Amino acid sequence: MTLRTTYTYVTLEISPAAYDEIAGKLKASAYDHCFGEDGAIDMHGLAITRGPSQMIPVGHLEVGHTAGGEVIVNHPDLQPDANGCGHIIFSAEQAIYLAGLLTGKAMLCREILGKQEQK
Numbered sequence: 001m002t003l004r005t006t007y008t009y010v011t012l013e014i015s016p017a018a019y020d021e022i023a024g025k026l027k028a029s030a031y032d033h034c035f036g037e038d039g040a041i042d043m044h045g046l047a048i049t050r051g052p053s054q055m056i057p058v059g060h061l062e063v064g065h066t067a068g069g070e071v072i073v074n075h076p077d078l079q080p081d082a083n084g085c086g087h088i089i090f091s092a093e094q095a096i097y098l099a100g101l102l103t104g105k106a107m108l109c110r111e112i113l114g115k116q117e118q119k
Contacts, residue, residue: 009040009042009044011040019041022041022048023035023041026041026046031046034046061073061074061075062074062075066089069092070089070090070091070092071089071090071091071092071094071095072087072088072089072090073087073088073089073090074086074087075087075088
């Protein structure tokens with residue numbers, strides 16, 4: 001395989017968490033030359049591999065979706081799968097209904113806390 005030096009690159013936008021993790025590892029390895037003036041990381045000659053699965057911190061929820069259009073809530077206190085994460089899967093309609101229920105309960109809790117603070 002022959003590599004050529006390039007002067008242009010295609011920009012792929014990634015999540016801030018992924019960017020920060022990659023940037024931190026490159027800077028820790030003295031790869032400062034990879035960073036453009038605009039903060040873009042030119043990864044010519046670098047490859048990314050998938051690291052080990054990480055557990056979700058205690059009390060932390062993650063929300064995502066499946067390719068089939070279902071909403072997934074990941075929570076560490078549920079029965080874990082092979083990756084150490086518990087899931088609840090909702091249809092889109094169920095997720096919308098749940099969002100309404102959660103919003104209503106959160107507003108009620110704010111009201112209760114507000115009354116307690118006034119005492």
